[in-house]
Amino acid sequence: MKALAPNAAPFPALEVAGVSHSYGKRVALESVSFCVAQSSFTALLGLNGAGKTTLFSLVTRLFAARSGHIDVLGFDLARAPSQALRRMGVVFQARTLDLDLSIAQNLAYHAALHGLFPRDARARSEALLARFGLAHRMKDKVRDLSGGEMRRVEIARALLHRPRLLLLDEPTVGLDIAARADLLAHVRGLVRGEAVGVLWATHLIDEIDQGDDVVVLHVGRVLDRGKVGDVVNRAGARTIGEAFRKLTGIAEPEGASS
Amino acid sequence: MTDAAAPPSLRGSLGVIGYAICLKGIVWREALRFLHQRERFVAALVRPLVWLFIFAMGFRSVLGVSIIPPYETYVLYEVYITPGLVAMIQLFNGMQTSLALVYDRETGNMRTLLVSPFPRWFLLTSKLVAGVAVSLLQVAAFLAVASFWEIEPPTAWGYLTILPALVLTGLMLGALGMVLSSVIKQLENFAGVMNFVIFPMFFASSALYPLWRVREGSPVLAMICELNPFTSAVELIRFAFYQQIDWTSLAVVAGSTAAFLAAAILAYDPARGMLVRREG
Numbered sequence: 120m121k122a123l124a125p126n127a128a129p130f131p132a133l134e135v136a137g138v139s140h141s142y143g144k145r146v147a148l149e150s151v152s153f154c155v156a157q158s159s160f161t162a163l164l165g166l167n168g169a170g171k172t173t174l175f176s177l178v179t180r181l182f183a184a185r186s187g188h189i190d191v192l193g194f195d196l197a198r199a200p201s202q203a204l205r206r207m208g209v210v211f212q213a214r215t216l217d218l219d220l221s222i223a224q225n226l227a228y229h230a231a232l233h234g235l236f237p238r239d240a241r242a243r244s245e246a247l248l249a250r251f252g253l254a255h256r257m258k259d260k261v262r263d264l265s266g267g268e269m270r271r272v273e274i275a276r277a278l279l280h281r282p283r284l285l286l287l288d289e290p291t292v293g294l295d296i297a298a299r300a301d302l303l304a305h306v307r308g309l310v311r312g313e314a315v316g317v318l319w320a321t322h323l324i325d326e327i328d329q330g331d332d333v334v335v336l337h338v339g340r341v342l343d344r345g346k347v348g349d350v351v352n353r354a355g356a357r358t359i360g361e362a363f364r365k366l367t368g369i370a371e372p373e374g375a376s377s
Numbered sequence: 378m379t380d381a382a383a384p385p386s387l388r389g390s391l392g393v394i395g396y397a398i399c400l401k402g403i404v405w406r407e408a409l410r411f412l413h414q415r416e417r418f419v420a421a422l423v424r425p426l427v428w429l430f431i432f433a434m435g436f437r438s439v440l441g442v443s444i445i446p447p448y449e450t451y452v453l454y455e456v457y458i459t460p461g462l463v464a465m466i467q468l469f470n471g472m473q474t475s476l477a478l479v480y481d482r483e484t485g486n487m488r489t490l491l492v493s494p495f496p497r498w499f500l501l502t503s504k505l506v507a508g509v510a511v512s513l514l515q516v517a518a519f520l521a522v523a524s525f526w527e528i529e530p531p532t533a534w535g536y537l538t539i540l541p542a543l544v545l546t547g548l549m550l551g552a553l554g555m556v557l558s559s560v561i562k563q564l565e566n567f568a569g570v571m572n573f574v575i576f577p578m579f580f581a582s583s584a585l586y587p588l589w590r591v592r593e594g595s596p597v598l599a600m601i602c603e604l605n606p607f608t609s610a611v612e613l614i615r616f617a618f619y620q621q622i623d624w625t626s627l628a629v630v631a632g633s634t635a636a637f638l639a640a641a642i643l644a645y646d647p648a649r650g651m652l653v654r655r656e657g
Contacts, residue, residue, distance in 0.1 A: 179492050183648040197648075201391060205494035213485035217406070219413040224406075231402020232493035232500075234395025 130193035132157045132284040132316025133178065138187035140173055146339055147173040150187070153334045153344045155316045157192075157283065160307060162327045163320040164363060165336035171320045172212070174336070175288045178318075179209050192283055205233065208277030208315070212288040214269060218262040222253065222272055225261060226279060233280040240279065247275040250312075251305065267298030271305065278313060285315045291326065299326070324360040333359065335366055342366040391494060399495050400503045407507035411514070421469065421515040425462040426522060433458055445587055447619035459520075459528050460615035461584025463539075464607065466519060467512045467547045468579060472570055474508035475554030479561050491645075498642045501555060505638070508554075509547035516543060530618045542617035545630050546610040552637035559644035582608040583615075606633040 133155040140148045148170045155161045165171050177184045180196055180203075189196040191203035216225050223244065230240030248254045251271040261269060270290055277285060287306065291299040303326060309315055319326070327333060327347060334344040343350045343366055347359050354362035363369075390398070411417065433455035444451060481487040490500055520536070523529075530536060557570060579585075581602050588608070592599035602608050609629035616623040644650050 179488065180647050181488060181491060182650065200647075201494040201496070204492055205391070207492065209489075209492050211485040211488055215485035215489045217410060217486075220406075220409060224409060228402050228406045229489065231398050231405070232490065232495070234390045234398050234495070236390070236398070 130157075130190065131155060132159070132192060133286075133318060134190040135174070135178070136188050136190070138174075138177060138184045138189060140177060140185050148177075148184075148339045151336070151339070151341050152187075153341060155284065155318045156332070157316045158310055158314045159332055160310050160317045160319065160328070161332040161334060163318055163334050163336060164322070164324070164327065164359075165320070166322050166367070166369075168338075169322075169336045170339040171288065171336060173339075175209075175211075175286065175320065178286060179207070180204065205280060206283045208280070208282035208285045210270070210273045210277050210285070210287040210290050212290075212292060214273070216261045216269060216272060216276075219260060221258050221260055222248065222264075223257045225272065226276055229276045230279050235280060243279055243281075244275070247278055248272075251275050265298070267294050267301060270294065270298075270302055274302075274306065274309075278309070278315070281313075283315055285309065285317045286320075287317065288320045289322070290319070291321070291323065324363060327359055335363060337367045396495065396499065399493065399499070400506065403490075403500075403503040404507040404510050407504075407511055408514075411511045417473070418515070418518075421466060422518050422522070424469065425466055425519050428458065428462050428465070429455055429523060429528070430526075443587075443589075445589070447616050447621050447623075455526070456528055457587070458585055459523060460618055461579075461582070461611045463516050463519065463543070463614050464546060464550075464582075464584060464611045465579055466515050467543065467550050467610070468575060468607065470508060470512040470515060471547065471550030471552075471554040472557070472575055473554075474504070474551050475558035475561070475570070478504075478555065478558035497645060497647070501642055501645055502638070505548055505551040505555065508551045509544055512547045512551075513540075513543060530620075532620070534620055535618045538620045539614055539617040542613045545627075545634060546613060549606065549610060549630050549634040549637060552634060552641050555641035556637055556644055559641070559650065578605060578607040581605050582611055584608075584611045606630065609633070 131154040135154070136152050138148055138151045139146070151170070151174065153161075163171060163174070176182060178189055178196070180200055183197055189203075192206045194202040194206065196203045217228070220228075223241075226244040226248075227237065227240060230237070230244070235243075245254060245257070248257060251274070253268060253271060253275070256264070256268075261272065264272065274285075274287075274290075285306070290306075291302055294302065306317055306319065307328075310317055321327070329347055331347050332345065333347050333350055335342045335350065343353060343362075345353075351357070351359055351362045354365045356362035356365055437454040448457075478487060481490070490504070491497065493500055530539075553574075557574065561570065581598065582605050583602060584607070588599050588602055591602055606629055609626040612623050613626040613630050616626070
């Protein structure tokens with residue numbers, strides 16, 4: 120099975136195929152399909168209420184989709200949840216660290232949830248925190264960290280078990296401009312350094328780069344997806360912001376000049 | 378597809394060792410959190426002590442307790458209600474675990490638990506075991522204080538024989554809390570749990586008064602008390618304190634534990650559970 124070494128695997132990091140979901144009568148997602156390639160950065164672009172949160176709940180298996188299927192590295196989330204979940208790292212929109220525990224304790228808990236051997240988990244935690252510039256703060260309580268630092272710890276935590284797919288649900292919410300840019304740079308670095316496929320949900324257009332893949336989600340439907348350049352061209356727009364407004368039919372904000 | 382597709386150098390286990398690591402991690406976190414929340418520990422200790430030293434002292438002359446099994450002599454009222462207060466500690470702890478689950482769901486901690494690759498029934502059961510471990514700490518502290526006032530089992534073995542009873546009753550009440558946590562939408566509804574679950578369960582039981590006394594007042598209420606699984610929990614602990622097994626209570630508690638646990642696992646099942654029907 121050498122052929123399944125990193126980067127050579129035939130499967131995308133994440134495949135969402137024909138996924139629909141509704142809460143009672145309200146349809147939240149309608150036949151949503153897209154892929155996140157391995158070692159790539161895919162932005163999931165949508166306004167609040169577009170269905171991003173529902174999509175994250177489905178992909179992280181909080182509950183199952185009413186129809187369609189979700190594969191992680193070729194493992195069906197419904198039929199082989201354990202195999203799919205162990206290849207996935209998640210940073211939820213809500214802060215999910217224990218504020219009263221130290222960084223090291225938070226990471227140790229997460230490692231245990233993945234059945235990692237404590238000694239390996241410690242070594243991996245130290246390496247990851249060093250990468251995120253937090254190695255000297257292992258023993259500090261999470262409560263004493265800044266918002267941006269907490270996010271970096273959460274990303275380090277999501278990477279502990281060496282996932283091949285990293286999901287981030289609006290991770291820059293509540294961060295200032297410098298922390299946002301810093302976080303984005305870190306995650307883009309991971310795509311290369313850790314060979315992870317990243318799905319980055321956002322409603323902020325300036326977080327998307329020209330070379331990224333993008334999925335435009337609006338009111339539960341995928342309006343377009345592909346390389347940013349292609350999506351912009353297809354929409355007959357000059358920028359992804361303009362393309363997004365054209366696709367969704369949302370008026371350009373007054374005074375904006377993009 | 379074989380495990381060869383597993384990421385390289387991922388040294389962990391999803392086998393028996395992995396399960397053990399995971400369970401230990403969940404219990405360890407719960408214990409750490411509990412030790413960091415001093416107010417919770419103090420509250421868990423003070424609540425039953427208030428009942429023991431104020432309520433029981435006030436009522437000891439009003440409520441005479443006749444000789445009923447497992448007691449072989451007349452016992453003081455505070456001796457009678459001690460098993461009930463032990464069960465109350467566990468009831469509160471079980472409901473607090475459910476509160477924590479709702480809170481965890483709001484803050485996302487529940488989600489980090491549920492993205493673990495281990496089966497969900499195992500994760501939920503581990504969470505319950507962690508809650509039981511915390512309740513044992515609380516009960517131990519309570520009984521230690523009570524022993525200063527000579528409220529003790531007839532022999533020290535009683536402290537050992539209540540352990541299995543406490544594990545079972547703790548699981549039952551924790552599983553009940555877990556079922557409730559899947560139904561409660563928001564944290565504020567915990568007041569409702571207090572009013573509609575904790576108080577009725579506690580008062581309609583043999584925790585504070587023997588059932589023959591209740592029967593004198595209202596046969597219907599006595600029947601409700603007998604059907605209340607909390608009564609069985611109290612009696613199981615009471616008899617275990619005296620190194621005896623009350624088989625009826627044991628059967629009811631074991632059966633209720635299985636039923637509540639099954640309901641909780643179903644409620645958190647990704648395809649059929651309560652979460653799927655709900656937004657956010």
